[in-house]
Amino acid sequence: MKYIDNTKCPICLKNKFQLLNRDRRLSTGEVNCRCGSCGEYVTNESTYYYLRNSRDSFTDLHILAGYLREINEFKNYQAPIKLTINDEVDGYYNINEIIERKRLSNDPFNHINKLLQFLRIKSIRKDEYIKLTTDDYPVAYARDKKEFYHFLDEAVGCKLVEGKLDYTKNSPRPEEFEYRLTLEGWEHLSELDIPNSNSNQIFVAMWLPEKNKDSIWYQKMKMGWENVYLKIEDDPDYPYTKCYRADLEEHNNYIMNEIEYNIKNSACLISDLTGHRNGVYFEAGLARGYGLPVIFTCQEECFNDTHFDVAQINIIKYTADEQGLKELYQNLKNRIKQTIF
DSSP, rough: OOOOOOOOOOTOOSOOOOEEOTTSSSSSSHHHHEEETEEEEEHHHHHHHHHHHHHGSOOOOOHHHHHHHHHHHHSSSSSSEESOOOOOTTTTHHHHHHHHHHHHOSSSHHHHHHHHHHHHHSSSSSSEEEEEGGGGGGTTTTSHHHHHHHHHHHHHTSSSSSEEOEEEEEESSEEEEEEOOOOOHHHHHHHOOOOOOTOOOEEEEEOOOOGGTTTTHHHHHHHHHHHHHHHHHHHHTSSOOOEOOGGGSSSOOOOOHHHHHHHHTSSEEEOOTTHHHHTHHHHHHHHTTOOEEEEEEEEHHHTOOOOOTTTTTTEEEEEESHHHHHHHHHHHHHHHHHHHO
């Protein structure tokens, strides 16, 4: 692809930026961007020019830069995330919604934790130093390189990281530096109650009665749910690409070991309460215990029989017909976006 040079990123204003030619085949026009600080992303043309010409209308674009860098480093995306200023563009994420959703509290440890997670994902060896530059400030959701230096110094002061050199004594500060996690840093990360931000798997807990597997209802439900999964997996704009069901996977292991392993390594769990099977409730509880978000669904005809311990939870109700399953897919897609986006 051809690149347009000498262009600054409209989000972070850094020069390490490549603007790919716009795709004129689309009526809206797509602008494909690659930034050395933010990572890869896509905008439509109106959003791109609005970002370039009306930056004052946005507050805290450093949060957007931090989130873009985070998903580029951690998440297994099939395609770059698409950004817009318009709520009505299908398949795009609204910039202001991202900023509000990903805003960190004033606790500096939230920024330091982002930095530690970045160092962990980059550490192939536990003793290696990871090279950073001042352009990497988005990994800590910092506003600029000055604030980035501050978070690094605080992490050193807490003995969570150590520098290859004592960079605090350098004047002026270098543009490149190397840090690694200390034993205390690794221990601190292990204690954080953070869901799997780098997982592209959704665990699905549901029950389809084997004794009725030849019935029309069973076949419709099986086909309907599989279509829901396939739509989620095949959506090119959707970050979570694999729906896992233990009963559909080939393995030679003890089934509970498989279930526990895959719940631990999922981004979230969908728990379909239809039939109210103990195993489905157990797997939902297991996921909650691991700190993962759980999305509950249930057929309308079974909804009134849900157990008391989930009665106050916002459960997605659906009907087991074609229209109901279409609505289930859309509701699940929106809920997943709200839950782990």
